[in-house]
Amino acid sequence: MQRSILGMPSHLATELLGSVDALADELSSRIVGADRFYSDAPFLTSEQLREACLNNLTSILDVLAGGEARLDAARATGRLKAERGVPIAALLHAYRLGGRLIWEELTARAKGPGDPELHHLAARLWEAVDVYSDAAAEAYQEAEILLAHADAQTQSRLVRSLFDDHSANPGRVLDALRTLGLPENGPFTVAVIETDGDSPALPNSLVSATKKVGVISVWDVQTDACIGLLAAAAPSTVSQATAQVTELGRVGLSTGFTNPHRIASAVSDARIAARSAAPGSHAPVQFGDAPVAHLLVTIPDASRRAAEQILGPVLALPQPERDDLIEALRAWYQCRGSAAAVAEALHCHRNTVRYRLRKIRDLTGRDTTDPEQSAELYLALQAALLL
DSSP states (O other): OOOOOOOSOOHHHHHHHTTHHHHHHHHHHHHHHHOGGGTSTTSOOHHHHHHHHHHHHHHHHHHHTTOOOOOHHHHHHHHHHHHTTOOHHHHHHHHHHHHHHHHHHHHHHSSOTTOHHHHHHHHHHHHHHHHHHHHHHHHHHHHHHHHHHHHHHHHHHHHHHHTSOOTTOTHHHHHHHHHHTOOSSOOEEEEEEEOOSOOTTHHHHHHHHHHTTTOEEEEEEOSSEEEEEEEOSSHHHHHHHHHTSGGGSOEEEOOOBOOGGGHHHHHHHHHHHHHTSOTTOOSOEETTSOHHHHHHHHSHHHHHHHHHHHHHHHHTSOHHHHHHHHHHHHHHHHTTTOHHHHHHHHTSOHHHHHHHHHHHHHHHSOOTTSHHHHHHHHHHHHHHHHO
């Protein structure tokens, strides 16, 4: 709430208003001499500083002369200094210097130290300085928030542009890399993390997580995934970086590359790799490491139909029985067809494993001992687990 700084009109303040141009020159000089932020580029120009001094001095003196407090000048000064990068401490210091200059000029025009008018002006002057500096500081902070938001939006747009197809304008990729502080010639890896895309703070946390292991990265949150470009010298470093984020969702990686014009195609590869990871998996999948899974997720509708056609009778069973059979089939392929290894992995007897495989054969008409039929079962199983 704005404090009242009304009081009896002061002829000293009215008289001083007539010299406000000279006061603005003096205050500008004092501010520049006291604080380097007003003389170093890219901060305020001398013209901007003098105009701010003139407007604020005029407004404060007008209040002391009996006028109404108008804080437009203070708010404009706060916004301007935020936009020009002047620290808020320097902003507030300038108001104190202005108050001191006004007090010096008022005492010089007073009848003496005992002048009653001077006595009443003292409290009002410093209260006015407080009110105006508070208004300037509030406007400064509001402008800072808006500027930070605008900077974040600009950064977000620039990062997103990295992952677009720029084959018609290759220079845009290089410009974005330079602006973002990334190398122009890799080595790069694109990472895709399947998320719900609703966390605006996620890119910052991912940058911090990868930086811990020496990887420079930028991230873009999209509706279904978070896409990152990682600049790391060694594949082992990329693995360390992605290990930090696997709890967020399935992670897919492109193969490493050095040409920045491959970023768009690497995004496509990393998306396929992410979908190739089993749901709930905490192991990143690199494109090329799971070719069967890549094929299935690339043609999901056909893969689902194949799973239903081949494994349909198994999938239609009540859940406990269905899960037992699917787990036995999955373990059979993982254990390379060893019933003893499957029994050990599933903590059951080998006869139980053989019974479940026979049950799958009877329901599907496909036997795991027949190469062609076994291949069909494997493809259908992978589709059922992935899609």
